[in-house]
Amino acid sequence: MADVRTYTLIYVVLLALGTGKFVFFTFDDIFTYQMAMAGTIILAVAKSLLIAGYYQHLLEEPRAITYMMGIAVFMVFLLTIAAGYSIQ
Known part of the structure; x- marks a missing residue:
């Protein structure tokens, strides 16, 4: 810590x-x-x-958890892009 x-x-x-x-x-x-x-x-x-x-504290966690968080953030980014296109 x-x-x-x-x-x-x-x-x-x-x-x-x-x-x-x-x-x-x-x-x-x-x-x-x-x-x-x-x-x-x-x-x-x-x-x-x-x-x-x-x-x-992601630096202290195992890499698998960090990768899982990265994938989740990427999916949120994709959903944001899709929502932006659906609004137009």
Whole structure:
């Protein structure tokens, strides 16, 4: 199990990533809308991996559980894409 220092460091990184998403859309003279969206998606994936790895303790679990969680997330992604097409 990770110690308090590790959790504090992860929290600071998550705070910085959240601030980065704010910066993308605030400085619209530097970032286009497409760049801001792509950056936001990349930061969201990084935040999700940090949260799943450390706060949900997936790094300490057997690899089979990690793979099962990855497949579940992929299936949710596919369902989201399918729902988006059915709305149009």
